[in-house]
Amino acid sequence: MSRPEAPVPLAIGPTVPAPTLLEKAVVEGGATLSDLDQARGLIWAGGPGEFPDKLPESLEWVQLPAAGVEEWFTAGIFTRHPNIRFTSAAGAFAASVAEHTLMLLLAGVRYLPEHLRAVSWRQQDFFPHVGTLRGKTVTIIGAGGIGRALIPMLVPLGAHIIAVNRSGRRVTGPGIPETVETISTDQLGKVWSRTDHVVIAAPATPATEHLVGAEELARLKPSSWVVNVARGSLVDTDALVAALASGAIAGAGLDVTDPEPLPDGHPLWHLPNAIVTPHDSNPPQLRLAAFADHVAANVARFVAGRDLLAPIDTERGY
Amino acid sequence: MSRPEAPVPLAIGPTVPAPTLLEKAVVEGGATLSDLDQARGLIWAGGPGEFPDKLPESLEWVQLPAAGVEEWFTAGIFTRHPNIRFTSAAGAFAASVAEHTLMLLLAGVRYLPEHLRAVSWRQQDFFPHVGTLRGKTVTIIGAGGIGRALIPMLVPLGAHIIAVNRSGRRVTGPGIPETVETISTDQLGKVWSRTDHVVIAAPATPATEHLVGAEELARLKPSSWVVNVARGSLVDTDALVAALASGAIAGAGLDVTDPEPLPDGHPLWHLPNAIVTPHDSNPPQLRLAAFADHVAANVARFVAGRDLLAPIDTERGY
Numbered sequence A, B: 001m002s003r004p005e006a007p008v009p010l011a012i013g014p015t016v017p018a019p020t021l022l023e024k025a026v027v028e029g030g031a032t033l034s035d036l037d038q039a040r041g042l043i044w045a046g047g048p049g050e051f052p053d054k055l056p057e058s059l060e061w062v063q064l065p066a067a068g069v070e071e072w073f074t075a076g077i078f079t080r081h082p083n084i085r086f087t088s089a090a091g092a093f094a095a096s097v098a099e100h101t102l103m104l105l106l107a108g109v110r111y112l113p114e115h116l117r118a119v120s121w122r123q124q125d126f127f128p129h130v131g132t133l134r135g136k137t138v139t140i141i142g143a144g145g146i147g148r149a150l151i152p153m154l155v156p157l158g159a160h161i162i163a164v165n166r167s168g169r170r171v172t173g174p175g176i177p178e179t180v181e182t183i184s185t186d187q188l189g190k191v192w193s194r195t196d197h198v199v200i201a202a203p204a205t206p207a208t209e210h211l212v213g214a215e216e217l218a219r220l221k222p223s224s225w226v227v228n229v230a231r232g233s234l235v236d237t238d239a240l241v242a243a244l245a246s247g248a249i250a251g252a253g254l255d256v257t258d259p260e261p262l263p264d265g266h267p268l269w270h271l272p273n274a275i276v277t278p279h280d281s282n283p284p285q286l287r288l289a290a291f292a293d294h295v296a297a298n299v300a301r302f303v304a305g306r307d308l309l310a311p312i313d314t315e316r317g318y
Helices: A019-028 A070-074 A094-109 A112-117 A123-129 A145-157 A185-190 A214-219 A237-246 A284-304 B020-028 B070-074 B094-109 B112-117 B123-129 B145-157 B185-190 B214-219 B237-246 B284-304
Strands: A009-013 A041-044 A061-063 A085-087 A137-141 A160-165 A181-184 A197-200 A225-228 A251-254 A274-276 B009-013 B041-044 B061-063 B085-087 B137-141 B160-165 B181-184 B197-200 B225-228 B251-254 B274-276
Touching (some): A009 A019, A019 A041, A019 A284, A061 A284, A094 A112, A094 A145, A094 A225, A094 A251, A094 A274, A094 A284, A094 B094, A112 B112, A112 B274, A123 B284, A137 A185, A145 A160, A145 B145, A160 A185, A181 A185, A214 A237, A274 B112, A284 B123, B009 B020, B020 B284, B061 B284, B094 B112, B094 B197, B094 B225, B094 B251, B094 B284, B112 B123, B137 B145, B145 B160, B160 B185, B181 B185, B237 B251
Parallel strands (some): A009 A041, A041 A061, A061 A085, A137 A197, A160 A181, A225 A251, A251 A274, B009 B041, B061 B085, B137 B160, B137 B197, B197 B225, B225 B251, B251 B274
């Protein structure tokens, strides 16, 4: 990696509980730590409320710690600093959610919930229910950060992947082989019959509400798992409960629900083939390490004068 | 792929419930199906008891369906047919066991057992317990078929891998990057303190009995998971139960136990941080598909005149 002769001073703020990870990321990226008043860049680990009113003339770039920056937009941070390039942490937390998704899918396919209820060996009872992702087709609705992080995790398991995005333009990225099919959302109806398992990782919009409802669930298989890590509203909960209760599908792994939080006594808490995790696929204590990885990557880009990851369009606010 | 002009006739026997998968594998490998009396090779899907006493002069190669071939050795099949090359299915079933291993490890690290007991949202209670494999060190004891199949599944999750084999010679293979460390079994003591999670996938021998006992478990972390998919005897069960009960380690995922079957009432059935699957990581209904993949690969090698996978040393019987 070529580095310019002059050091690139970057500051970190505000005072964070474990700054060492971010300090290491700055150094790993090839910059040097400095006070804010001499810095060319600022790695910000706090909220918009604590953000400095005045930034030094030397400052060119601010890295924010959140993937969604509505709050910063509302707080007027971007308009107050029109000459600064802001980047978000969009994509930084996708790997943790993708790992959680893989866990939910594998636990379902391998029949883990029933295993955990067992208090007796019963190997012959279990044998027919232990499935595999090898040779199976996983349709991933949404090919943003989570979908693109999940694909390289599924490929070595021998799954065939159908990625679904709005445009239908081929999904590419590190670890995404050419054997991955990409289709557009409006072609989704055509792949249900070829689909073994469905992962939902698309944004919640009016267009994606109840994207998976009674009709779609009816076209899946009794061996199919549905995993939702996006937003609860993408699935019709009543239709899902009915499909789980009737055995129309094998099960559901849900990190998000509708309603959310899922109220006590809801059937999804009690159906034996529903796995519910309370929107904890990206828990707070994993976020700092993920943010630090993102910072290291962006610092290296800044030092090298390359395009930064997750630039914020400060006029549109995302 | 270059193929000789003459077709390569291969037979399949005995009558199997779903021969089409094997027929497809033979054709996919570039050979043609034939009766046994004209065949150059025989794909055998049955046991040694049904194996033909007489084989035609034309026959050069027999593919057996098992990974361990002690029974065929004992039945005298190899000595009865001294001019035939026999191959086993060693390695064919490793992918299913590796997938199961990944499932157990992820389910543990992401705290799935407690999630499955929950009947209430409690997100704040769960947050601190949801871990990740990203940036963690997984020590895989045994770098045979299962270990080598597991490594490419762990790499995209961002885990650092220490592979342990007898020789300490670098583990190589498809999807195994150079960042994987390899150490010899006698160096194992030196890596416990760097290890976050342990996977046991080594053969059961007198040398590996209780390879993981009280001392090793004490050197792991309160966040460590131990996954055993090899043989129960490699772990000291009493020491494991004590470590699980005290919280010295986070949990254990066990597809094999000692004793096996695990008797009713055993503490491993009731400890909340033990996941037991009754040696079902390679269930019968997945074996035919895995065997067919192995057959296709070996047929292609036979047709091309290349070395066959999993040749049996018919004098030693393995």
